[in-house]
Amino acid sequence: MELSGSEIIIQFLKDEGVKHLFGYPGGAVLHIYDALHQQDDLQHILVRHEQGATHAADGYARATGKPGVCLVTSGPGATNAVTGIATAYMDSIPLVVITGQVPSHAIGSDAFQEVDAVGVTRACVKHNFLVKDLNKLAETLKKAFFVATSGRPGPVVVDIPKDITAPHIKIPYVYPEKVEMRSYNPNLKGHPRQIKRAVDLLLSAKRPMIYTGGGVIMSEAANELREFVRKLGYPITQTLMGLGAFPGTDPQFIGMLGMHGTYESNMAMHECDVLIAIGARFDDRITGVTSTFCPYAQVIHIDIDPASISKTVNADIPIVGDVKDVLSAMNVLLDKPELPIDKSALEAWWNKIKSWQSQNSYAYENKPGLIQPQAAVEELYKVTGGDAYITSDVGQHQMYAAQFYPFDEPRRWINSGGLGTMGFGLPAAMGVKLAFPDKDVACVTGEGSIQMCIQELSTCLQYDTPVKIINLNNRYLGMVRQWQEFFYEKRYSHVYMDSLPDFVKLAEAYGHVGIRVEDPKDLHDAMKEAFALKDRTVFLDIMTDREANVYPMISSGKAHNEMDLSPLQQKIQADMKARGETV
Amino acid sequence: MRHIISLLVENESGALSRISGLFSARGYNIESLTVATTEDPTLSRMTIVTSGSDRIIEQINKQLNKLVDVVKLQDFTEGNFIEREMMFVKVKAQGEAQRSEVKRLSDIFRARIIDVTDTTFCIELTGSGDKLDAYINSLHETNVIEVVRSGSMGILRGEKALTL
Numbered sequence: 001m002e003l004s005g006s007e008i009i010i011q012f013l014k015d016e017g018v019k020h021l022f023g024y025p026g027g028a029v030l031h032i033y034d035a036l037h038q039q040d041d042l043q044h045i046l047v048r049h050e051q052g053a054t055h056a057a058d059g060y061a062r063a064t065g066k067p068g069v070c071l072v073t074s075g076p077g078a079t080n081a082v083t084g085i086a087t088a089y090m091d092s093i094p095l096v097v098i099t100g101q102v103p104s105h106a107i108g109s110d111a112f113q114e115v116d117a118v119g120v121t122r123a124c125v126k127h128n129f130l131v132k133d134l135n136k137l138a139e140t141l142k143k144a145f146f147v148a149t150s151g152r153p154g155p156v157v158v159d160i161p162k163d164i165t166a167p168h169i170k171i172p173y174v175y176p177e178k179v180e181m182r183s184y185n186p187n188l189k190g191h192p193r194q195i196k197r198a199v200d201l202l203l204s205a206k207r208p209m210i211y212t213g214g215g216v217i218m219s220e221a222a223n224e225l226r227e228f229v230r231k232l233g234y235p236i237t238q239t240l241m242g243l244g245a246f247p248g249t250d251p252q253f254i255g256m257l258g259m260h261g262t263y264e265s266n267m268a269m270h271e272c273d274v275l276i277a278i279g280a281r282f283d284d285r286i287t288g289v290t291s292t293f294c295p296y297a298q299v300i301h302i303d304i305d306p307a308s309i310s311k312t313v314n315a316d317i318p319i320v321g322d323v324k325d326v327l328s329a330m331n332v333l334l335d336k337p338e339l340p341i342d343k344s345a346l347e348a349w350w351n352k353i354k355s356w357q358s359q360n361s362y363a364y365e366n367k368p369g370l371i372q373p374q375a376a377v378e379e380l381y382k383v384t385g386g387d388a389y390i391t392s393d394v395g396q397h398q399m400y401a402a403q404f405y406p407f408d409e410p411r412r413w414i415n416s417g418g419l420g421t422m423g424f425g426l427p428a429a430m431g432v433k434l435a436f437p438d439k440d441v442a443c444v445t446g447e448g449s450i451q452m453c454i455q456e457l458s459t460c461l462q463y464d465t466p467v468k469i470i471n472l473n474n475r476y477l478g479m480v481r482q483w484q485e486f487f488y489e490k491r492y493s494h495v496y497m498d499s500l501p502d503f504v505k506l507a508e509a510y511g512h513v514g515i516r517v518e519d520p521k522d523l524h525d526a527m528k529e530a531f532a533l534k535d536r537t538v539f540l541d542i543m544t545d546r547e548a549n550v551y552p553m554i555s556s557g558k559a560h561n562e563m564d565l566s567p568l569q570q571k572i573q574a575d576m577k578a579r580g581e582t583v
Numbered sequence: 584m585r586h587i588i589s590l591l592v593e594n595e596s597g598a599l600s601r602i603s604g605l606f607s608a609r610g611y612n613i614e615s616l617t618v619a620t621t622e623d624p625t626l627s628r629m630t631i632v633t634s635g636s637d638r639i640i641e642q643i644n645k646q647l648n649k650l651v652d653v654v655k656l657q658d659f660t661e662g663n664f665i666e667r668e669m670m671f672v673k674v675k676a677q678g679e680a681q682r683s684e685v686k687r688l689s690d691i692f693r694a695r696i697i698d699v700t701d702t703t704f705c706i707e708l709t710g711s712g713d714k715l716d717a718y719i720n721s722l723h724e725t726n727v728i729e730v731v732r733s734g735s736m737g738i739l740r741g742e743k744a745l746t747l
């Protein structure tokens with residue numbers, strides 16, 4: 001089969017099983033768009049900004065586990081995509097981003113719409129390629145997919161000069177089934193002796209903790225994790241990125257950990273004697289200050305990326321390998337009718353955890369006539385039966401969603417954890433809805449974040465992706481305001497959103513349904529109505545309590561056992577102390 | 584502590600910037616970096632001299648290994664290896680006394696004079712970094728016109744080798 005470079009790109013993507021391509025045309029990719037026009041198998045989604053393309057592909061990848069694919073033009077097309085690429089990089093999401101480039105002969109001449117895309121993206125990709133030879137195009141694309149999806153996944157950029165895609169130059173094309181790279185062979189199998197040592201240590205624990213992250217989801221190891229946790233009967237906490245791998249409603253799950261995690265999970269981290277970290281990377285939002293992190297614990301760390309091990313927290317038993325493979329091996333070792341666990345110690349440990357839990361650290365106060373943002377998320381949970389795909393933007397609403405929408409399945413909670421990219425939620429929701437058109441998809445956002453990629457409302461209409469936007473509108477950049485309240489003596493510097501658009505009218509202008517909710521008693525009906533409108537994108541503009549804060553919180557420089565509690569929770573704790581209970 | 588890390592990398596454009604970019608992005612020290620193709624034109628050999636705490640050095644090694652262009656890597660520091668650096672020095676050499684003094688010093692250091700004018704010598708010297716420093720220190724500061732150093736290269740002693 002003789003094909004041009006453009007036709008090779010399209011044919012390759014089809015052969016690779018790609019169904020959706022998120023992109024935006026421009027001069028350097030005109031040949032590719034022409035080839036795209038001449039086929040129907042590969043659906044192209046025309047976004048309204050290249051950042052939207054990368055986030056949509058990213059959301060698609062997080063929800064499906066398949067790589068997300070983007071096509072953007074040279075210069076500004078590539079630079080607009082950078083935020084989305086960096087977002088995927090920080091959260092290890094497989095993306096393949098094809099960027100057009102000026103013709104080979106013009107590279108380096110400061111040509112129109114020229115930017116060194118390989119240079120610009122170098123610091124935020126797993127790898128990138130500049131295709132210099134048409135004969136290597138298919139092989140390079142295969143390498144890009146292989147690198148993006150294997151080992152610790154990540155985004156890969158393939159920069160393709162316009163002359164490589166010229167329609168009149170055709171070469172034989174065969175789909176490269178496999179590709180080998182001598183310099184890239186991720187290790188998948190954990191070392192059997194390390195695995196045995198880890199299991200022995202786990203079984204000897206008196207106060208064990210299981211701490212898991214996004215790696216479990218990435219590795220499709222939720223079932224293995226569930227088996228592992230249930231066999232041991234130990235408490236488990238999950239990071240923001242790991243939510244859903246283990247069911248959020250299971251009693252063994254003691255809540256998210258870290259800066260806005262539960263009191264009980266952070267206290268348990270502080271007091272545990274054996275910690276097993278699975279597919280998690282000891283991010284600073286998890287550890288707080290590392291010098292006081294898990295001071296009594298011996299640490300087992302399973303990660304596919306050797307560089308993640310002992311990077312910020314020293315691992316006593318490091319295990320480099322794919323989480324799924326390592327957990328399966330551990331489950332075999334744990335497959336005994338009776339495990340040699342110190343049952344009385346474990347019972348005492350659980351009792352302690354339960355006393356921490358009884359303080360209900362997420363408790364919030366209802367105020368007459370004001371919608372609490374937490375209540376809005378709880379309502380969302382009720383109305384969707386806890387079964388929706390939830391994307392979020394970044395800020396207070398993101399934390400409320402993570403705290404008040406327990407996820408029972410992996411890949412349901414889709415947010416920018418590492419980079420913290422405002423504007424992520426709406427395009428990501430679009431990507432998810434394209435992958436799962438029959439599922440409820442909601443984007444929990446705020447009036448700050450939503451405006452960073454609001455143009456994608458237009459894409460939602462064009463491609464019929466009826467997502468629900470849950471806008472927790474407090475007229476403040478809430479998380480920044482919260483920090484200014486706590487740490488800058490309420491000097492609210494540039495966090496007040498004045499002159500906000502009328503989001504209801506805005507939604508209507510984009511051809512969607514807008515509903516404003518101002519009274520707590522209307523919340524339930526509005527939420528029900530939004531989800532009842534199956535075929536419509538609905539923008540729920542919920543006016544929330546302006547100065548609600550996210551609690552509990554570990555302030556910077558503090559340890560896990562030094563959480564700041566909400567005024568309500570401080571009262572609960574004081575009452576418990578007065579009754580002589582452990583706190 | 585000072586470490587000398589030797590790498591085999593794909594001889595591709597961009598490999599060098601990936602490696603130097605890693606050092607700048609993560610704030611690692613880089614004392615010197617040398618690179619050239621090997622007998623296999625698809626491979627480049629690189630020697631990096633760096634320093635840092637044990638934890639930083641471990642991260643440097645792991646992060647380098649993680650780069651897709653890096654084929655193989657070895658931290659020579661714990662093993663037995665040979666390290667050499669090359670230097671050109673252009674010095675003032677005016678009048679009999681000064682010319683013979685520079686010549687005498689060069690003989691002591693086994694340096695070679697590779698270019699001569701009426702007023703200057705250009706000298707080539709190979710050795711450890713310390714030896715090169717010592718040679719420069721022995722010359723009078725005001726006489727040194729120009730110094731060009733290659734940065735260190737390393738190779739393992741004995742039969743062991745860093746090959747594919």
